[in-house]
Amino acid sequence: xxxxxxxxxxxxxxxxxxxxxxxxxxxxxxxxxxxxxxxxxxxxxxxxxxxxxxxxxxxxxxxxxxxxxxxxxxxxxxxxxxxxxxxxxxxxxxxxxxxxxxxxxxxxxxxxxxxxxxxxxxxxxxxxxxxxxxxx
Numbered sequence: 001x002x003x004x005x006x007x008x009x010x011x012x013x014x015x016x017x018x019x020x021x022x023x024x025x026x027x028x029x030x031x032x033x034x035x036x037x038x039x040x041x042x043x044x045x046x047x048x049x050x051x052x053x054x055x056x057x058x059x060x061x062x063x064x065x066x067x068x069x070x071x072x073x074x075x076x077x078x079x080x081x082x083x084x085x086x087x088x089x090x091x092x093x094x095x096x097x098x099x100x101x102x103x104x105x106x107x108x109x110x111x112x113x114x115x116x117x118x119x120x121x122x123x124x125x126x127x128x129x130x131x132x133x134x135x136x
Contacts, residue, residue, distance in 0.1 A: 002018070002019060002020060003019040004017065004018055004019060005017045005019065009026075011036070012028060012034060012035045012036070013027065013028050013029075013036075013038070014026065014027045025039075025040070026038075026039040026040075027039055027041060027042050027044075027045065028040070028041060029041060030044075032080075033086070043080065044078065046091075046119075046123075047076040047078040047088070047091055049119045050091055050093065050117070050119045050120060050123070051076040051093060052074075053117040053118060053119035053120065054093065054114040054117045054119075054120065055072055055074055055095070055114075057113045057114060057116070057118075058072065058095075058097075058114050059072075061109055061110050061113035062110060065106050065109060067101065067106055067110075068101075069097055069098060069102075069110070070098070071098055072095065072096065072097045072098065073096045074093060074094065074095045074096070075093075075094045075096075076091055076092065076093050076094075077091070077092040078090075078091055079091070087124075087126075087127075089127070090127065090128035091123075091127065091128070091129055091130070092130045093131045094134060095114065095131070095132070095133050095134065096134045096136060097110070097133060097134065097135050097136065098135075098136060099135035099136055102135070107133075107135060111133055114131070114133075115131070
């Protein structure tokens with residue numbers, strides 16, 4: 001179990017501290033929801049968590065497969081909706097991966113790992129996901 005302590009600092013800003021490491025980050029409400037957008041919003045962190053989770057589990061799979069994906073990148077676009085309530089409507093994920101020396105079967109295994117990352121599996125079924133892999 002991991003504990004994260006979060007304190008509301010006022011002005012729609014929170015400070016979160018990761019228990020095991022002591023690392024801290026801040027969140028701020030987005031400009032379109034009364035905030036100053038001076039940091040990640042909570043829903044930005046969901047998009048960040050998805051992208052970093054996908055790369056992390058792909059890294060674990062790559063290690064198992066004996067291949068390297070160092071330098072891989074992901075770009076996540078978050079689309080919000082207010083209907084029926086304010087929430088993430090869609091996450092568009094583009095993964096850019098080094099393909100040199102990675103066989104088709106290994107690529108499929110890496111893609112499967114990304115599709116089964118814990119964050120993706122935790123998202124609401126109504127959140128549309130558009131995931132693309134770009135092997136370079």
